[in-house]
Amino acid sequence: xxxxxxxxxxxxxxxxxxxxxxxxxxxxxxxxxxxxxxxxxxxxxxxxxxxxxxxxxxxxxxxxxxxxxxxxxxxxxxxxxxxxxxxxxxxxxxxxxxxxxxxxxxxxxxxxxxxxxxxxxxxxxxxxxxxxxxxxxxxxxxxxxxxxxxxxxxxxxxxxxxxxxxxxxxxxxxxxxxxxxxxxxxxxxxxxxxxxxxxxxxxxxxxxxxxxxxxxxxxxxxxxxxxxxxxxxxxxxxxxxxxxxxxxxxxxxxxxxxxxxxxxxxxxxxxxxxxxxxxxxxxxxxxxxxxxxxxxxxxxxxxxxxxxxxxxxxxxxxxxxxxxxxxxxxxxxxxxxxxxxxxxxxxxxxxxxxxxxxxxxxxxxxxxxxxxxxxxxxxxxxxxxxxxxxxxxxxxxxxxxxxxxxxxxxxxxxxxxxxxxxxxxxxxxxxxxxxxxxxxxxxxxxxxxxxxxxxxxxxxxxxxxxx
Amino acid sequence: xxxxxxxxxxxxxxxxxxxxxxxxxxxxxxxxxxxxxxxxxxxxxxxxxxxxxxxxxxxxxxxxxxxxxxxxxxxxxxxxxxxxxxxxxxxxxxxxxxxxxxxxxxxxxxxxxxxxxxxxxxxxxxxxxxxxxxxxxxxxxxxxxxxxxxxxxxxxxxxxxxxxxxxxxxxxxxxxxxxxxxxxxxxxxxxxxxxxxxxxxxxxxxxxxxxxxxxxxxxxxxxxxxxxxxxxxxxxx
Numbered sequence: 001x002x003x004x005x006x007x008x009x010x011x012x013x014x015x016x017x018x019x020x021x022x023x024x025x026x027x028x029x030x031x032x033x034x035x036x037x038x039x040x041x042x043x044x045x046x047x048x049x050x051x052x053x054x055x056x057x058x059x060x061x062x063x064x065x066x067x068x069x070x071x072x073x074x075x076x077x078x079x080x081x082x083x084x085x086x087x088x089x090x091x092x093x094x095x096x097x098x099x100x101x102x103x104x105x106x107x108x109x110x111x112x113x114x115x116x117x118x119x120x121x122x123x124x125x126x127x128x129x130x131x132x133x134x135x136x137x138x139x140x141x142x143x144x145x146x147x148x149x150x151x152x153x154x155x156x157x158x159x160x161x162x163x164x165x166x167x168x169x170x171x172x173x174x175x176x177x178x179x180x181x182x183x184x185x186x187x188x189x190x191x192x193x194x195x196x197x198x199x200x201x202x203x204x205x206x207x208x209x210x211x212x213x214x215x216x217x218x219x220x221x222x223x224x225x226x227x228x229x230x231x232x233x234x235x236x237x238x239x240x241x242x243x244x245x246x247x248x249x250x251x252x253x254x255x256x257x258x259x260x261x262x263x264x265x266x267x268x269x270x271x272x273x274x275x276x277x278x279x280x281x282x283x284x285x286x287x288x289x290x291x292x293x294x295x296x297x298x299x300x301x302x303x304x305x306x307x308x309x310x311x312x313x314x315x316x317x318x319x320x321x322x323x324x325x326x327x328x329x330x331x332x333x334x335x336x337x338x339x340x341x342x343x344x345x346x347x348x349x350x351x352x353x354x355x356x357x358x359x360x361x362x363x364x365x366x367x368x369x370x371x372x373x374x375x376x377x378x379x380x381x382x383x384x385x386x387x388x389x390x391x392x393x394x395x396x397x398x399x400x401x402x403x404x405x406x407x408x409x410x411x412x413x414x415x416x417x418x419x420x421x422x423x424x425x426x427x428x429x430x431x432x433x434x435x436x437x438x439x440x441x442x443x444x445x446x447x448x449x450x451x452x453x454x455x456x457x458x459x460x461x462x463x464x465x466x467x
Numbered sequence: 468x469x470x471x472x473x474x475x476x477x478x479x480x481x482x483x484x485x486x487x488x489x490x491x492x493x494x495x496x497x498x499x500x501x502x503x504x505x506x507x508x509x510x511x512x513x514x515x516x517x518x519x520x521x522x523x524x525x526x527x528x529x530x531x532x533x534x535x536x537x538x539x540x541x542x543x544x545x546x547x548x549x550x551x552x553x554x555x556x557x558x559x560x561x562x563x564x565x566x567x568x569x570x571x572x573x574x575x576x577x578x579x580x581x582x583x584x585x586x587x588x589x590x591x592x593x594x595x596x597x598x599x600x601x602x603x604x605x606x607x608x609x610x611x612x613x614x615x616x617x618x619x620x621x622x623x624x625x626x627x628x629x630x631x632x633x634x635x636x637x638x639x640x641x642x643x644x645x646x647x648x649x650x651x652x653x654x655x656x657x658x659x660x661x662x663x664x665x666x667x668x669x670x671x672x673x674x675x676x677x678x679x680x681x682x683x684x685x686x687x688x689x690x691x692x693x694x695x696x697x698x699x700x701x702x703x704x
Contacts (some may be wrong), residue, residue, distance in 0.1 A: 110495035110566055118562060123551065157642040161548040164478070165555070168485035175590035176489075184492060 085194035112191035120195040130166035270424045294421035304401040328365035336393035351384040476521040483514040495570040504610040506592035
């Protein structure tokens with residue numbers, strides 16, 4: 001920021017300076033010519049020498065020209081400059097923002113620049129407040145008054161010095177011309193507005209939460225680093241990317257297929273237990289129920305995964321496979337699942353058992369795996385772990401999916417199941433809604449945790465229920 | 468008496484520090500000239516002399532074991548004020564060193580910031596040195612030659628502070644300031660009311676707003692004069 005400000009000062013290429021004429025004195029280097037020469041006053045006192053200033057608009061224009069950026073960006077940059085106290089407005093001196101119109105601004109003296117980051121000491125602030133107190137005869141702004149009393153308590157021991165310095169600094173300032181004095185007091189005020197912002201104004205100098213980890217582990221910018229980066233980006237380029245149109249199509253298909261099955265979107269029969277307190281819905285859709293609902297049976301036709309995930313479906317599929325004499329596939333698949341999700345201690349034993357039963361040549365229930373998969377599996381079985389049979393399992397899964405599953409869907413078993421499936425009736429709505437059973441809130445967990453005090457808790461429960 | 472002497476010296480040091488602070492404010496701005504740098508150097512020298520003298524006196528007084536508690540408290544208060552003043556001076560000197568190096572005058576590596584301060588600061592320096600007026604004898608590249616000396620002086624002041632801390636042990640927290648919270652208003656009002664009255668009237672509506680009150684009084688005065696003239700004319704005719 002400093003460099004921007006300094007380049008603004010360049011007499012040839014810098015920002016246009018204009019003069020501001022005030023009533024009594026004119027302050028140079030102020031913002032674009034808001035001339036306020038009152039004829040009467042000017043006539044009586046005579047015009048003091050003009051002081052130069054800049055307009056907010058000029059600043060923005062200059063920034064746009066110099067850095068070839070858009071006007072919005074220039075405005076933002078200018079606002080940052082103003083907020084950090086490098087330029088300050090002359091009229092509403094408490095509001096440090098850049099406005100792209102004719103409002104005048106002026107540069108801050110380098111002593112008060114924030115780039116130097118000299119910490120603004122409490123003693124200095126106390127001296128400033130004391131000076132302001134003297135000048136305004138005690139009429140400080142609220143937050144300043146608060147700070148004043150706080151500082152008086154904090155650095156009480158140095159208060160003599162504060163008072164002495166404040167008085168002396170004011171007397172020293174009096175030796176200057178009036179215009180200079182005004183400028184210097186403006187500058188100081190801006191400095192303290194930035195360093196001790198009034199309540200409600202964000203503190204510009206705050207660093208925010210420490211982001212140390214990113215900076216501290218800065219890698220060396222060596223050729224190795226760049227080689228790794230290049231490799232990484234090359235791999236990222238080669239990644240498989242799906243077109244969003246394809247994705248969205250699949251998504252739409254899924255939604256339309258599963259839409260009627262969703263209890264919230266399409267309502268659930270017989271009735272939503274959460275609303276009517278009727279748990280028939282859950283009872284009918286229990287994992288292992290003798291008579292599955294029609295929706296459930298329909299869902300088995302969506303994908304093989306759905307069929308296998310549903311215990312009832314899996315059972316029926318197993319029956320079908322037994323008729324087709326290929327039940328060992330499903331058994332093998334189930335055994336592999338057990339291996340994957342089972343206990344760690346049983347892994348070696350289980351691998352052996354599965355091998356003996358399904359994979360060994362001449363086994364009782366031999367599954368048909370291609371030779372390469374068999375080789376991999378045998379190699380992996382030297383050090384058995386829970387994922388050693390993954391390749392074989394996947395092979396069998398794909399086999400079932402491509403072969404047995406479509407036949408199952410076309411089979412008589414499935415068609416019979418579809419016909420037998422139950423469509424639950426919706427519960428009849430009562431004619432008079434207020435005759436419906438009153439809704440009970442679920443029993444309080446307190447009841448369940450203290451079963452030995454039924455007498456005491458029953459009355460509160462009854463009270464709760466009646467609400 | 469030793470106490471009055473110390474107080475007088477401390478006041479002088481205080482005044483010089485305030486003037487120095489005021490001068491350093493304008494370094495790098497539009498009023499930065501070789502004269503300013505020279506004034507800074509002279510003020511600095513005066514401040515250092517005063518500091519050394521005050522320090523010596525206070526050290527002597529505080530190392531005196533046979534001092535009454537009341538007197539001791541008084542001297543401790545003066546000591547705290549003195550060390551604070553020295554800290555301010557050192558900070559200002561350090562800043563003027565940095566700024567002076569960053570804004571050299573003779574071959575402008577960077578142009579000076581146009582801050583709007585255009586007047587001379589010789590009156591301030593004169594006040595600091597308690598002289599009537601100041602003669603400027605600066606050569607063309609005074610500021611560059613001055614910088615190494617300034618650096619040395621900064622280090623000297625730092626060393627002086629350390630030495631004095633070593634010699635005299637005054638805990639800061641035990642010192643009770645004599646001035647109350649609004650003390651500067653009491654005596655400041657009387658001394659500054661007459662001369663500061665004009666300024667405060669100007670400052671209150673904001674230094675950058677035209678003074679509407681003054682305009683209104685001027686207008687009403689003109690109106691009254693016109694009315695009086697009309698009455699006179701009416702009487703005469």
